Amino acid sequence: MRRPTRSAATAQRARSLGPALLAVALLLCTLTPPRIASARWRVQQQAKGAVNAGKLKNASRLVNSRYVKLRFPKNAWGTRRLVDLIQQCGKHVGKVHRGAHRLLVGDLSRRTGGPLRPHAGHQNGREADIGFYMRSGKPLGGLWRVSAGHIDARRTLTFIECFRQSGELMNVFMDRALQPALVREAKRRKWSAKRISAMFSWPRGKYVRQGVVQHRGGHDNHIHVRIRCAKHERSCRDRPVSRRRMARIRRRHR
Secondary structure, three states: OOOOOHHHHHHHHHHHHHHHHHHHHHHHHHHOOOOOOHHHOOOOOEEEEEOOEEEEEOOEEOOOOOOEEEOOHHHOEEOHHHHHHHHHHHHHHHHHOOOOOOEEEOOOEOOOEOOOOOOOOOOOOOEEEEOOOEOOOOOOOOOOOOOHHHEOHHHHHHHHHHHHHOOOEEEEEOOHHHHHHHHHHHHHOOOOHHHHHHHEOOOOOOOOOOOOEEOOOOOOOOEEEEEOOOOOOOOEOOOOOOHHHHHHHHHHOO
């Protein structure tokens, strides 16, 4: 008697689960963030210095795709880690939430890093400005100011959580007035109070630097993601340079 093929055995096990258990199994598979292709991240790539006083070596370029729409292609350079995360998390949202519009992406960094006006940061390929998923089902024409009622909290939270589960995410900056919509969605997903508190700075005050998602002024029209330095980036600095040190650097370069 011949053994059943692997596909036949899989189908037989699926039938034995019953419709309810099979639906749960499929849902868990769908919600699992994608594996990030870390094998392609080159050691030669370097985010140097800090996000507000740095440079970028051997940059990768983010491109338009089925899931991503660039606002400023000339400023779409970053480390391969950041570029891959944006593309793959955008794809993940598209698969989990059918019918999601393309993710509108603003500035990352210049090809070689350095100052990028009007931003204080965006200098070493570890930061990106990303538009919200909208309840209308259509992306805005630009990074325009939105209210909590305009945001598609389900898709936006799925995108942020995909970034977080990669282990690369350091912080997300967005206006605190927009955070309650995402907190409500987290509660709908049965997140624990401890997990919500670790993720969001809201309802703490504006100047409390706790939680992955923190308030920053000027972020009521997009979310700002920042990833960590990689282990091989020996001259990379996770934290921004202080204003006092920046003033000294500027004086030296006058």
